[in-house]
Amino acid sequence: MRALSCLIACLLSASSVVEAEPARPSITGISHIALYAADAAKSDAFYAHDLGAAKGSDPENAGGIRYYFSPSQFVEILPLPAGASKNRLDHVAFATPDAEALRKYLASHKIAVPTKVTKGSDGSLWFSVNDPEGNRVEFVQAPDILADVPANPLSNHIIHVGFIVHDRSREDAFYRDILGFRPYWFGGTKADQPSWVSQQVPDGTDWLEYMLVDGPETTGIPADMSQQTAGVLNHFSLGVPNTRDTYTVLWNGDRLKDQDGTPKIGLDAKWQLNLIDPDGTRAEIMEFHAIGKPCCSPFTAPDPEK
Numbered sequence: 272m273r274a275l276s277c278l279i280a281c282l283l284s285a286s287s288v289v290e291a292e293p294a295r296p297s298i299t300g301i302s303h304i305a306l307y308a309a310d311a312a313k314s315d316a317f318y319a320h321d322l323g324a325a326k327g328s329d330p331e332n333a334g335g336i337r338y339y340f341s342p343s344q345f346v347e348i349l350p351l352p353a354g355a356s357k358n359r360l361d362h363v364a365f366a367t368p369d370a371e372a373l374r375k376y377l378a379s380h381k382i383a384v385p386t387k388v389t390k391g392s393d394g395s396l397w398f399s400v401n402d403p404e405g406n407r408v409e410f411v412q413a414p415d416i417l418a419d420v421p422a423n424p425l426s427n428h429i430i431h432v433g434f435i436v437h438d439r440s441r442e443d444a445f446y447r448d449i450l451g452f453r454p455y456w457f458g459g460t461k462a463d464q465p466s467w468v469s470q471q472v473p474d475g476t477d478w479l480e481y482m483l484v485d486g487p488e489t490t491g492i493p494a495d496m497s498q499q500t501a502g503v504l505n506h507f508s509l510g511v512p513n514t515r516d517t518y519t520v521l522w523n524g525d526r527l528k529d530q531d532g533t534p535k536i537g538l539d540a541k542w543q544l545n546l547i548d549p550d551g552t553r554a555e556i557m558e559f560h561a562i563g564k565p566c567c568s569p570f571t572a573p574d575p576e577k
Contacts (some may be wrong), residue, residue, distance in 0.1 A: 277546050278374055282464075282518060283402055283571075286307030290412060292379050293372060293375050293376045293379055294372075294376070295373065295376045295450070295473075296367055296369040296376065296453060297346055297367060297368055297369075297473070297474040298318060298365050298366070298367050298370040298373070298375050298450060298451070298472045298473050298474055298475070299365075299367065299471055299472065299474045299475045300366050300381050300409070300471075300476070300477040301364070301365060301366065301368045301427065301429045301430075301431070301432055301477040302343070302344065302345060302358070302364040302365055302366040302409070302411040302413070303337075303344060303345045303346060303347050303348035303363075303364045303411070303429070304347070304358060304362075304363050304364070304432050304507045305335070305348075305349055305360075305361040305362045305364070305551065306330045306346065306347070306348055306349065306359050306361060306428070306548070306552050307348075307349050307350070307351045307352070307355060307359045307361060307365075308348045308349070308350070308351060308359075308548075308549065309549070309550055310352045310552050311336070311348070311350070312548060313527055313549035314336075314348050314397045314400045314548065314549055314550070315336070315370075315455040315480055316354050316549075316577075317341070317548045317554075318338035318346060318348065318548070319338060320526060321521070321526040321527070321528070322338070322340075322378060322423070322425060322426075322526075322546075323424065323526075323552065324338035324339055324340050324345070324346065324421050324423055325338070325339040325418075325420035325421060325423065326338055326339075326421060326473050327339055327345075327418055328397065329347060330391035330392040330393035330395060330414075331339050331347070331389075331391045331395070332349060334349060334350050335348060335349045335350075336348045337418075339420040339423070339427065340422075340423045340426060340427050340428070340429060340541060341419075341422050341423065341427040341472065341561065342412055342417035342418045342419070342422070343366065343417055344422055344429045345418075346429075346507065347361075349361055350408065351550075354447045354491070356493060357497070357498035357500055357501055358392055358423070358491070358492055358501060359498070359501070359505065359550045359551060359552050360406075360434060360505040360552070361434045362399060362406075362407035362409050363406070363407075363408055363409070363434070363479070364397070364408070364409035364411050365408070365409070365410055365411070365472060366410075366411055366412075366413060366478075367410050367411070367412055369412060370388045370396040370397055370398060370411065370412035371387075371412075373398075373410050373422065374387075374388055374410075374463060376451070379527075380449050382400055382445075382449070382454035383400065383401070384398060384400055385398050386398070388412075388541075391414070391509050392424060393414045393416075394414035394415060394416070395411055395412060395413055395414045395419070395516060396411070396412040397409050397410060397411040397412065397531060398410060401447070402442060402445050403438075403441045403442055403444065403445050404436060404437060404438065404441065404442060404489070404490045404491075405490045405491065406434055406483075415478070419547070424533070425509070425511070425517060425520065425521075426481070426510060426511050426556065428508075428509065428510040428515070428560070428575060428577065429477070429509060430476070430477055430478070430507070430509070430510035430557065430575050431477060431479065431480050431506055431507070431508045431557075432479060432480070432503065432507045432508070432509070432544040433467070433479070433481070433504065433508075434482060434504065434505045434506075435491070435492060435493075435501065435505060436468075436478075436482060436483055436484070437483075437484060437486070437488060437489050437490065438489065439465075439468060439481060439483060440479050440508065442481060442535065443470075443514075443551035445456050445505050446470050446479065446487070447470060449541065450473065450483060451473035452470040452471060452472060452478075452479065453470065453471045453472075453509055453571075453572050454469075454470065454471070454482075454571050454572065455467075455469040455471040455478050455571060455572045456469045456539055456567075456568055456569075456571070457469065457473075457567060457568050458539055458565060458566050458567035458569050459483075459538070459567060459569060460538070462566060462567050463565065465483060466482070467472065467480055467481065467482060467483070468480070468481040468483065469481075471572045476572070476573055476575040476576070477573065478576065482505070483506075483516050484504070484508075486498070486560050490576035498551055501551070502548075502550065502551030502552045502553060503545075503547075503553045504553075504572075505552060505553075506552060506553035506554070507552075507553075507555070508543075508554075508557045509519050509554065509555070509556050509557070510555070510557060510558070510559050510575050510577075511556055511557070511558060511559075512558065512559065513535050513542075513558065514534045514542040514543060514556055514557070514558050515542065517544065517556055518556075519536050520542055527535050527546075530546050530547065532544055532545040532546060532547075536562065537557075538565065538566040538567065539561060539566070540561035540563045540564060540565040540566075541557055541558045541560070541562070541565075542557070542558045542562065543555055543556060543557045543558070544556040544557075555568065559574050559576060559577070560574050561574075
C-alpha cells in the first residue's frame with residue numbers, strides 16, 4: 272500500500288510539472304529588421320525616397336532611425352560600429368501580443384533569455400535571444416498606440432526576412448520545434464539540394480527564409496564570402512500585388528538610381544524585383560502569389576493576401 276501511495280504521488284507530481292509548463296503565445300508576423308549603415312544620408316535617400324518609407328525616431332535605440340512601411344512594420348537603421356566586419360545585419364524581430372509570456376515560454380525550454388523584457392520609449396515591450404547559430408532574434412509586443420505614420424503606398428507589408436544559415440536541422444530545432452514555425456516552401460538551383468528554406472510564423476503568413484551556405488564555418492558569414500554576397504543573403508522582402516506595376520512607379524519617380532535589377536520570375540514562381548541598399552543589403556520586392564508551379568516543392572501554407 273505504501274509503495275502504491277508513493278507511485279500515485281510521483282505521478283501527480285510529474286503531472287503538475289507538465290501542467291506548469293507555460294503555453295506559447297502567438298507569433299503573428301514580422302515586426303522589423305535592423306541593419307547597420309555606414310552613411311546615414313545615403314540610407315535615408317534609399318529608404319525614405321526610393322522605397323517611400325516614413326522616417327521616425329527609434330524608441331528602442333536612441334542612435335537608430337526607423338523607416339516605417341506601416342504603423343507596425345519597419346526597417347531599423349543603426350550606425351555602423353567602429354571596426355565593423357562585413358556583416359550589416361544586427362537582428363530580425365517577430366511580433367507577439369505578449370512578450371513576457373513568450374520570454375517565460377522560451378525559458379521553460381532552456382533557451383537563454385534576459386531576466387525581464389525591455390520597455391521602449393513608445394511603450395513597446397521586447398526581448399532578444401540568440402538562435403542556435405548565434406543570430407540575434409527579437410520578439411516585440413507593439414505599443415498600445417502605434418506610430419502615427421501613413422501606410423506606404425509602394426508596399427505596406429514586410430512579408431519575409433532572410434539570413435545566412437549553415438545547419439538547417441539545428442535551426443529547425445529552435446524555429447520549428449520550440450517556436451512552432453511551419454514549412455512554407457523550399458528550393459534551389461538544384462532541385463534535390465535546397466538553397467532557400469522558408470518557415471512561416473505559426474500564427475500568420477510572414478516567413479523567415481534560411482539562406483543555406485556550405486563551408487567549414489558553423490555560424491556567421493563564411494570567411495571567403497564578400498560583403499556584397501552576404502548582403503544579398505541577409506535581406507528583407509516587401510510584398511506587392513504586381514511587381515511590374517511597382518517597377519513602373521519607381522521608374523517614373525526617379526527612384527531607381529544606381530539600381531540595375533529588373534522584375535523577374537524566381538524559382539518559387541513569384542515575380543520579384545531586387546534592389547540593393549547603400550550598404551549592400553537586398554530589399555526584395557515580391558508578389559504575394561506565384562504565377563505558376565514553383566520548382567522543388569509546393570507551397571505548404573497560405574500566401575499573404577495583402
